Amino acid sequence: MRTIILLLFLAGTSYSFGQQLVYTPKNPAFGGDPFNYTWLLNSANAQNPFTDDSQLGGFGNLDALNESLNNQLLGQQFGGDGLPPLGTSTDGNLEYEVYESNEGLVINILDITTGEQTQIIIPN
Template structure:
């Protein structure tokens, strides 16, 4: 009996010293209401875990002035050739309806409710492209 009383006294005395507190959620991410000082830590943590690398035309940075000039000249020449072919085929008045063939390219031009539709098909690869010129 004496041990039961001592146990009860210990339980009540321990109860007096145990305090509870409310559980409060505090977000870490500043985008969801967290502390703004966590932003840099979250960003650094995400970048450290990121295994992807950017491949943003790194050859462009390593090219010489001569290589860049050559590429620019090639682009201008191709543009001039395509403009000349366009004028020879369609004339100055613009695009006419019909189907046309330029080497391996098959071009179909027709009007639709959206405007003038140009379908381009590469017969070698099967690649297709569509251009819509609104009215």
């Protein structure tokens, strides 16, 4: 009787098998199925509270904004029209060398304490 039970037990275990679990990512950026891309993008867009019109509407006039900021910064530094006088001048730790060239007005700025130099060219 014991041998029959033992044979049944061995026969039953020989037919059972295990299987490996394999992780498959959903996101195509991490190796998932590329057909999931559209679904993931639509899901993200549905959750996004921002619209393109409200975020990107004001970027059409960046050149005018850049010019305005430059004029404002130069005006704070040098007063009046915002341009330093031609020649060499000193203001605190900064030494300015201003001259005309064929590229436009050139302003070399030297920080006397650190030795750092900056060159600004204002085209004609």
